[in-house]
Amino acid sequence: MIGGGQLARMMVPPAIELGIDLQVLAEVDGSSAAIAATAVGDYTDAATVLGFARGVDVITFDHEHVPQPVLAALLDAGHLVRPGPGALAVAQDKILMRERLTALGAPVPDWAAVRDAGALAAFLAEHGGRAVVKTPRGGYDGKGVRVVGSASEADDWLAGAGPEGLLIEELVPFRRELAQLVARRPSGEVRAWPLVETVQRDGVCAEVTAPAPEAGALTGAARALAERIATELDVTGVLAVELFETPDGRLLVNELAMRPHNTGHWTIDGAVTSQFEQHLRAVLDLPLGDPSPTAPWSVMVNVLGGPADGAMPSRYPAALASDAGVKVHSYGKPSRPGRKVGHVTATGAALDDTAARARAAAGFFQA
Amino acid sequence: MIGGGQLARMMVPPAIELGIDLQVLAEVDGSSAAIAATAVGDYTDAATVLGFARGVDVITFDHEHVPQPVLAALLDAGHLVRPGPGALAVAQDKILMRERLTALGAPVPDWAAVRDAGALAAFLAEHGGRAVVKTPRGGYDGKGVRVVGSASEADDWLAGAGPEGLLIEELVPFRRELAQLVARRPSGEVRAWPLVETVQRDGVCAEVTAPAPEAGALTGAARALAERIATELDVTGVLAVELFETPDGRLLVNELAMRPHNTGHWTIDGAVTSQFEQHLRAVLDLPLGDPSPTAPWSVMVNVLGGPADGAMPSRYPAALASDAGVKVHSYGKPSRPGRKVGHVTATGAALDDTAARARAAAGFFQA
Numbered sequence: 001m002i003g004g005g006q007l008a009r010m011m012v013p014p015a016i017e018l019g020i021d022l023q024v025l026a027e028v029d030g031s032s033a034a035i036a037a038t039a040v041g042d043y044t045d046a047a048t049v050l051g052f053a054r055g056v057d058v059i060t061f062d063h064e065h066v067p068q069p070v071l072a073a074l075l076d077a078g079h080l081v082r083p084g085p086g087a088l089a090v091a092q093d094k095i096l097m098r099e100r101l102t103a104l105g106a107p108v109p110d111w112a113a114v115r116d117a118g119a120l121a122a123f124l125a126e127h128g129g130r131a132v133v134k135t136p137r138g139g140y141d142g143k144g145v146r147v148v149g150s151a152s153e154a155d156d157w158l159a160g161a162g163p164e165g166l167l168i169e170e171l172v173p174f175r176r177e178l179a180q181l182v183a184r185r186p187s188g189e190v191r192a193w194p195l196v197e198t199v200q201r202d203g204v205c206a207e208v209t210a211p212a213p214e215a216g217a218l219t220g221a222a223r224a225l226a227e228r229i230a231t232e233l234d235v236t237g238v239l240a241v242e243l244f245e246t247p248d249g250r251l252l253v254n255e256l257a258m259r260p261h262n263t264g265h266w267t268i269d270g271a272v273t274s275q276f277e278q279h280l281r282a283v284l285d286l287p288l289g290d291p292s293p294t295a296p297w298s299v300m301v302n303v304l305g306g307p308a309d310g311a312m313p314s315r316y317p318a319a320l321a322s323d324a325g326v327k328v329h330s331y332g333k334p335s336r337p338g339r340k341v342g343h344v345t346a347t348g349a350a351l352d353d354t355a356a357r358a359r360a361a362a363g364f365f366q367a
Numbered sequence: 368m369i370g371g372g373q374l375a376r377m378m379v380p381p382a383i384e385l386g387i388d389l390q391v392l393a394e395v396d397g398s399s400a401a402i403a404a405t406a407v408g409d410y411t412d413a414a415t416v417l418g419f420a421r422g423v424d425v426i427t428f429d430h431e432h433v434p435q436p437v438l439a440a441l442l443d444a445g446h447l448v449r450p451g452p453g454a455l456a457v458a459q460d461k462i463l464m465r466e467r468l469t470a471l472g473a474p475v476p477d478w479a480a481v482r483d484a485g486a487l488a489a490f491l492a493e494h495g496g497r498a499v500v501k502t503p504r505g506g507y508d509g510k511g512v513r514v515v516g517s518a519s520e521a522d523d524w525l526a527g528a529g530p531e532g533l534l535i536e537e538l539v540p541f542r543r544e545l546a547q548l549v550a551r552r553p554s555g556e557v558r559a560w561p562l563v564e565t566v567q568r569d570g571v572c573a574e575v576t577a578p579a580p581e582a583g584a585l586t587g588a589a590r591a592l593a594e595r596i597a598t599e600l601d602v603t604g605v606l607a608v609e610l611f612e613t614p615d616g617r618l619l620v621n622e623l624a625m626r627p628h629n630t631g632h633w634t635i636d637g638a639v640t641s642q643f644e645q646h647l648r649a650v651l652d653l654p655l656g657d658p659s660p661t662a663p664w665s666v667m668v669n670v671l672g673g674p675a676d677g678a679m680p681s682r683y684p685a686a687l688a689s690d691a692g693v694k695v696h697s698y699g700k701p702s703r704p705g706r707k708v709g710h711v712t713a714t715g716a717a718l719d720d721t722a723a724r725a726r727a728a729a730g731f732f733q734a
Contacts, residue, residue: 009383010383010384012379012380012383012402013379013380013381013383013384014380016376016377016379016380016402017377017380017635017694017695017696017697018680018683018695018696018697019678019679019680019696019697019698019699019709020680035379035383035402035403036402191691268384272691272692272694272714273691273692281687286683286684286687287683287684287687287688287691288687288691289687289691289692290691290692292692294661294662294714295661311386312386313385313386313387316385316653316654317653317654320648320653320654320655320656321654324558324639324640324654324655324656324657325639325640325656325657325659327384327639328384328385329384329385329386330384330385330386331386332386342386347639347661
């Protein structure tokens with residue numbers, strides 16, 4: 001696995017249980033996935049990545065940022081790369097993502113690629129005067145995303161943009177955000193977890209409810225959509241489809257990620273097969289596991305920032321005493337404002353109670 | 368953790384999730400718990416163990432075999448040892464175990480410590496001519512246990528026995544075997560998993576059903592008994608109480624173990640808090656987790672020996688395709704006749720179906 005963040009870290013437990021030798025190329029010493037880090041180096045350097053690849057059977061990722069020339073070098077050297085460069089390109093470039101989704105007939109917000117202030121102003125004029133501007137590459141957790149009301153508000157980004165320009169999208173007046181996760185293996189088998197509802201704060205995932213309450217027909221529609229996207233884009237591993245539900249009950253695709261995703265962390269404690277185990281199975285082309293939930297409701301709440309006075313474990317005496325059933329996950333990171341340092345998941349038979357328990361437990365790790 | 372076997376290995380996933388730095392003193396390079404092995408050395412050597420202990424906050428164990436003088440040296444040097452030497456002594460010496468249980472008034476088979484053939488023959492004569500002889504120390508998985516019909520059948524063991532002699536016990540005509548696992552933290556909090564039924568083959572745990580079917584009043588009795596033993600013996604961490612159910616519905620204590628136990632492996636996939644997470648919480652004196660089952664039935668089947676043609680993962684394509692819901696655990700060991708190389712757990716709403724699924728999945732890894 002290239003990348004030593006918390007997604008790599010959370011892949012280690014199922015790798016241990018299944019007896020799969022997971023090796024990680026981490027960015028730095030002491031990464032979140034340090035226990036499995038067999039190499040430390042720059043994932044944008046082809047020689048580093050090729051050296052790491054020689055010791056493994058298949059390469060996968062905990063982020064989308066490995067450059068295409070490095071991916072091409074891996075393929076040229078005969079390595080298995082899952083998901084492959086063609087699929088990853090769609091997750092790496094938001095303009096390409098919009099082009100491919102549009103070509104597939106997938107429902108997306110109105111969008112355009114804009115290369116100058118004039119085009120940006122024209123889009124704004126056609127969409128009520130406000131829109132979302134995104135840098136096509138490198139954004140995550142709200143970075144590289146800006147709501148603008150005039151072309152001048154994106155001047156800095158336009159000046160720094162490449163030939164493809166910036167992505168501009170209509171500001172969708174969504175009722176709520178949803179996410180549909182599926183996993184696909186090279187043989188074509190696809191398995192879907194239940195559709196979930198997500199709450200974002202400042203562009204960062206804050207809370208996930210599984211399954212999405214009162215989703216009705218959206219459940220089947222989201223699943224069919226994600227399965228089709230996974231198949232058409234030839235995704236291997238977990239595909240996360242972030243969705244808007246519009247006030248009139250339609251789904252629009254917001255973003256795609258081709259790796260385990262924050263909106264799937266609840267599966268560790270709330271599904272027969274977690275997204276991390278499933279990703280491993282998928283990239284090894286093993287039969288996929290049952291993604292069924294193990295409880296009527298699961299609610300995951302992120303721990304953002306973490307305790308002011310130390311890492312998460314310093315609060316365990318109080319947090320664990322308050323609720324014996326909540327599952328606490330710490331990513332082994334020092335606290336820092338806004339940083340994802342862990343999450344908690346509660347499962348239960350009643351949604352209100354389950355959500356209250358998850359929020360209360362997460363609260364022990366704030367400030 | 369002293370010891371690098373599969374119990375140490377299975378402690379790693381919850382340690383990662385909780386962000387607890389688990390360090391292992393393994394016996395050999397390439398142990399089952401190699402991913403967390405920060406030291407390799409002889410656990411009977413005080414200097415080795417003391418050197419390892421200097422880097423950790425609390426010492427615990429994946430087996431009972433650390434000698435008392437080494438444990439005493441750890442205490443003398445100011446280290447926290449959980450469970451403590453006094454409790455561990457009872458798990459290390461089966462005669463001491465019988466003495467302590469008898470003094471507590473816990474129900475046990477008739478027993479005696481025998482130092483010569485005459486005493487052994489006398490016990491046989493009083494118990495129908497057949498009995499179980501056990502070496503007081505070092506036995507596990509059926510080793511150090513022998514059913515005899517005459518004193519001469521234990522001559523070799525008597526010749527090699529220490530001053531305490533051998534343990535001899537009545538051959539209990541049990542209806543079935545059960546196990547009650549509890550966990551206790553230093554503050555005194557105790558939590559109990561459901562009573563389980565176990566099937567042993569050749570002295571080795573083969574299958575566990577949770578909860579024990581049709582246990583009736585035994586459920587409460589086993590729980591109260593295990594909680595009392597844990598408290599009276601001042602156990603920290605997981606205590607496993609292996610039990611016989613007699614034909615007339617009584618419980619007799621067979622063995623004690625003060626660590627995670629094969630009869631609790633089902634908790635990884637079938638309980639809110641696994642025995643491995645609970646042991647970590649207990650030895651760190653953190654509040655204990657909810658031991659409730661997450662499914663009506665869990666059945667665990669050991670993989671003994673393993674595939675003739677390789678390690679367990681070589682059979683994953685067939686095994687995982689046959690049942691998407693079964694959870695497979697491989698201990699990263701090469702196959703060897705009789706060796707515990709892994710286990711599988713199935714959970715479900717109907718016992719017969721759940722057991723059939725677990726047995727079928729385990730079958731993929733045999734021969």
